[in-house]
Amino acid sequence: MDPLHALTLADVLREHARSWPERVATVDGERRITYRELQDRTCRLAHALAAVGVGPGDRMLWCGQNSARVLELLLAAAKLGAALCPANWRLSADELAFVIEDLEPAVTVWQEEEVGDAVRTARDATGAPGRWIAHDAPDEYEPFLAQGDPDDDFGDRDPAESVLFVYTSAWSGQPAAAMLSHTAVVTQGLVFGRAADIGPESVYLNSGPLFHLATAMQTFATFVAAGANVFTRRVDAEELCRLIDAERCTGAFLVGPTIKQILAVNADGRFDLKSLRTPAGKPAWTEMITVDTSPMARNPAGYGQTEVMGLLTTNLTAEPTVGTNGRALPGVQIRIVDPDDRDVPDGETGEIxxxxxxxxxxxxxxxDETARRLRGGWHHTNDLGRREVDGSISFIGPKARLIKSATENIYPAEVEATLASHPAVAECAVIGTPDRQWTQSVKAIVVLRDGETVTEAELVAHVRERIASYKKPRTVAFVDRLPRVGFAVDYDTLDEQFGGGGYPGGPGVGAR
Amino acid sequence: MDPLHALTLADVLREHARSWPERVATVDGERRITYRELQDRTCRLAHALAAVGVGPGDRMLWCGQNSARVLELLLAAAKLGAALCPANWRLSADELAFVIEDLEPAVTVWQEEEVGDAVRTARDATGAPGRWIAHDAPDEYEPFLAQGDPDDDFGDRDPAESVLFVYTSAWSGQPAAAMLSHTAVVTQGLVFGRAADIGPESVYLNSGPLFHLATAMQTFATFVAAGANVFTRRVDAEELCRLIDAERCTGAFLVGPTIKQILAVNADGRFDLKSLRTPAGKPAWTEMITVDTSPMARNPAGYGQTEVMGLLTTNLTAEPTVGTNGRALPGVQIRIVDPDDRDVPDGETGEIxxxxxxxxxxxxxxxDETARRLRGGWHHTNDLGRREVDGSISFIGPKARLIKSATENIYPAEVEATLASHPAVAECAVIGTPDRQWTQSVKAIVVLRDGETVTEAELVAHVRERIASYKKPRTVAFVDRLPRVGFAVDYDTLDEQFGGGGYPGGPGVGAR
Structure with missing residues (x-):
């Protein structure tokens, strides 16, 4: 490593403690912590963690709801060369047990309130590996932290080390933790901070889940910019209003239903939400907040995934684009490739x-999956996209299985999206059936909208008119509903029912 | 190196060519080049340069005025693992000969117009090492470039490699070239681009010298953001007006006298300069342009040097700061240290x-100088600064020589700045004289303003009231003028004339 040019998350905190000693770093209930205090507390915490055996390469697990301690633990991990994984607190005990066995955490910081039952069940099922600390038990987290020395800081670490683990299911069936480096977190902080106008005056309300990068990317960008992060355990519309008003929050993670609730709660305008910058909405909402004019808000679009630290593409200008998902963020390169990793021509679908x-x-x-996904020095997203004529990107859908017609590659997601654009189609799935002459041929399984009718020939024509002819279904089966596993279409069952098979690369290759 | 996470300047260009194929990258006279064309041209150029022997680690020299070819050559160097040094075109033939002998360039691209005499003299004096290409001779640069293959791109390079060399005199007497990496250029592009609101819609008028980072930092930030760079050979107020109007330039490098000229040239408002964002000025200027509202324009301040790729500190908020020079830019750490590299307390002066x-x-x-300046994994700026109570930084002045009074360090620049704040003092210099008891004592040499008088005792009291008592001069000598070498005060002559000596660390240590 090269300390002269290094910048770890711990280094970012060190400079903030020097540059912004009295600036509020985190607000969590009654607890307000400045950047100087955050530096002291994470020094203490890292010493306490080191004393129970946490060292370079170790993992720590967070099993709780939103809390400033997630950031604190991440920064302590950064000092130690360890990593933090914030787990999804909605996981079942079985799912959590899988995570504990997979991660083998040296320390698990967990929460009694709301999630204690699942955590205790999972802990008992896995033999409670490592040290367990209940962060909401008054005699556990704070006394543990208080042991360490705040003035004895730790040495340099390599910013290429993994410091943040985030589980994602975008993999063949089983969740896996994407390992993200200091450099990934800091660089995304700088780049996303630019796109979203996050600066030292930003106050971000952490109202979305911290185990998902849609929220956490903004948390870290606010931290990198020396802004303030306000944490709320979970979404409650009135509490969000109170916090936005009291802390003058400039950003928050809000989904449509929450905005509806806030509109109801604040119909009388008793909370002043004018500090909050969000996209425009209904007139009542637009009047209540300040319309966001940051670069990426002027023409909202984007594509990303956990494996690339959240956002990969967006629009940084207001000008219209051909593609639906913007362009590569500064600092990344994107190509669209065929299964042999050769660039496909602009306008053609391939893997991003x-x-x-x-x-x-x-x-x-x-x-094995790491080697497969990172082969040739490029991260394979398992997602399909297209580079449009103006250089912008359209996200097509998950790659899932590949169908082979002679030498041509057919991505079911692309054919499905084309079929779904027919007004009579409610939903559909596309499989490949073995074909002696063409290797495979395309079969569509279609659910029609209530009261709509359409023929096989009409649907085939609909597809042929819109994408390359070899991608069109040879046959269409009409069904009442698609078989599913959870939310996902169950392609294995469709293959069984409709004679699918002969996929290139053998079973499981290319499947999510 | 780690291709998966790498981003060289060549990679930035590759992605721009994919994401913004039709976007104008450079405008130089009649020649407008899109990002796709720039990728083709730099591929060609890199092949042509490789064919005359330019390879990894080699240096290329630019001896000309502003031109889009500076960016083109830098990007070709980036593909080859080589570096480009844009030389100061105002150098004398002797100074240029020094640069040529120091740099040993594999290729020198030079300009006949205006600078040809000095370049030819220097070339002949140094035996014309490497290959020489006159960029403004119709049969040289363009036919040379045209030989290469635009479709055969080069392989991955390590972004930690040096790609840009910039000579700086901030060193013991002799100029030296600071070697800046791809990562330095790209990161400063992202960070400065954020501070100055540079995006894909930015159009930067390169009207300042490209051999100085004050201009070049903005050039590269505009390139990194996929904006357009407009080049003008040298400053001509009417031509600048024409270019700003015609190209809708959003930024330009303008100094006070140029703004005055523009106000005169455009008094009748025949050029529309409203696209240009600059700080507010005289009412006539503020009406002519658009007032810059970028983060760093709201409370302008900054400190930097060539060795850190330009800017190191600035203000990103409008709020007042104690320090005069803002705070560390995101991505860097700053400490203030004593000569033994220990942190000095906040509020005390030390080296940045x-x-x-x-x-x-x-x-x-x-x-040797590299090892001295980069010792302990920190770049020593040779500049004095102070960390104020709010964490902001005040730049005090160049470190120059250190005076030792018992165990205390006294920086002449700090004492000189305090003396210069007295209304009677026109200019001054401070030296150390040997002192048996205290190692050294402080002696001030002062030039008074015309018609002003002040006594030694009054000046000593003026200093004692403002900074630590041990820093005050013991004696003051009044002179008519200070001896100088060029612009710089000649401290060696002052030492000779006024009995200076006994500096810690031996001769030359700490001197610029």
Whole structure:
């Protein structure tokens, strides 16, 4: 490593403690912590963690709701060369047990309130590996932290080390943790901070889940910019209003239903939400907030995934684009490739691959999948996209299985999207059936909208008119509903029912 | 190196060619070049340069005025693993000969117009090492470039490699070239681009010297953001007006006298300069342009140097600061240290040291000075500063020589700045004289303003009231003028005339 040019998350905190000693870094309930205090507390915490055996390469697990301690633990991990994984607190005990066994955490910081039952069940099922600290038990987290020395800071670490683990299911069936480096977190902070106008005056309300980068990317960008992060355990519209008003929050993670609730709660305008910058909405909402004019808000679009530290593409100008998902963020490269990793021509569908500082180091404990996804020095997103004539990107859908027609590659997601654009189609799935002459041929399974009718020939024509002819279904089966596993279409069952098979690369290749 | 996470200047260009194929990258006279064309041209150029022997680690020299070819050559160097040094075109033939002998360029691209005489004299004096190409001779640069293959791109390079060399005199007497990496250029592009609101819609008028980072930092930030760079050979107020109007330039490098000329040239408003964002000025200027509202324009301040890729500190908020020079830019760390590299307490003066992605790799051909300046993994700026109580930084002045009074360090620049704040003092210099009891004592040499008088005792009291007592001069000598070498005060002559000596660390240590 090269300390002269290094910048870890711990280094970012060190400079903030020097540059912004009295600036509020985190607000969590009654607890307000400045950047100087955050530096002291994470020094203490890192010493306490080191004393129970946490060292370079170790993992720590967070099993709780939103809390400033997630950031604190991440920064302590950064000082130690360890990593933090914030787990989804909505996981079942079984799912959590899988995570604990997969991650083998040296320390698990968990929460009694709301999630204690699942955590205790999972802990008992896995034999409670490592040290367990209940962060909401008054005699556990704070006394533990208080042991360490705040003035004895730790030495340099390599910013290429993994510091943040985030589980993602975008993999063959089983969740896997994407390992993200200091450089990934810091660079995304700088780049996303630019796109979203996040600066030292930003106050971000952490109202979305911290185990998902849609929220956490903004948390870290606010931290990198020396702004303030306000944490709320979970979404409650009135509490969000109170916090936005009291802390003058400039940003928050809000989904449509929450905005509806806020509109109801604040119909009388008793909370002043004018500090909040969001996209315009209904007139009542637009009047209540300040319309966001940051570069990426002027023409909202984007594509990303956990493995690239969140956002990979967006629009930084207001001008219209051909593609639906913007262009590569500064700092990353994107190509669209065929299954042999050759660039496909502009306008043709292929897999989106990327490289740059924000790309993960790999999946924890999944060497084969890591090698497959990062082959040739490019991260393979398992997602399909198209480079349009103006250079912008359209995200097509998950790659899932590939269908082979002679030498041509057919991506079911692309054919499905084309079929779904027919007004009579409610939903559909596309499989490949073995074909002696063409290797495979395309079969569509279609659910029609209530009261609509359409023939097989009409649907085939609809597709042929819109994408390359070899991608059109040879046959169409009409069904009442598609078989599903959870939310996902169950392609294995469709293959069984409709004679699918003969996919290139053998079973499981290319499947999510 | 790690291709998955790498981003060289060549990679930035590759992605721009994919994402913004039809976007104008450079405008230079009649020649407008899109990002796709720039990718083709730099591929060609890199092949042509490789064919005359330019390879990894080689240097190329630019001896001309502003031109889009500076960016083109830098990007070709980036593909080859070589570096480009844009020389100061105002150098004398002797100074240029020094640069040629120091740099040993594999290729020198030079300009006949205006600078041809000096270049030819220097070339002949140095035996014309390497290949020489006159960029303004119709049968040289363009036919040379045209030989290469635009479709055969080069392989991955390590972004930690030096790609840009910039000579700086901030070193013991002799100029030295600071070696700046791809990462330094790209990171400063992202960070400065954020501070100055540079995006894909930015159009930067390169009207300042490209051999100085004050201009070049903005050039590269505009390139990194996929904006357009407009080049003008040298400053001509009417031509600048024409270009701003015609190209809708959003930024330009303008000094006070140029603004005065523009106000005169455009008094009748025949050029529309409203696209240009600059700080507010006289009412006539403020009406002519658009007032810059970028983060760093709201409370202008800054400190930097060539060795850190330009800017190191600025204000990103409008709020007042105690320090005069803002805070560390995101991505760098700053400390204020004593001569033994220990942190001095806040509020005390010491040397500004920095680390981060924008710090140079070292000085070309100066291993000893490089080791001294980069010792302990921190770049020593040779500049004095102070960390104020709110964490902001005040730049005090060049470190120059250190005076030792018992165990205390006294920086002449700090004492000189305090003396100069007295209304009777026109200019002054401070030296150390040997002192048996205290190692050294402080002596001030002062030039008074015309018609002003002041006594030694009054000046000593003026200093004692403002900074630590041990820093005050023991004696003051009044002179008519200070001896100088060029612009710089000649401290060696002052030492001789006024009995200076006994400096810690031996001769030359700490001198600029």
């Amino acid at each position: 691959v990327a490289r740059g500082a924000t790309v993960m180091n790999g999946y924890w404990n999944r060497p | 040291v920095a680390r981060g992605a924008t710090v140079m790799n070292g000085y070309w051909n100066r291993p």
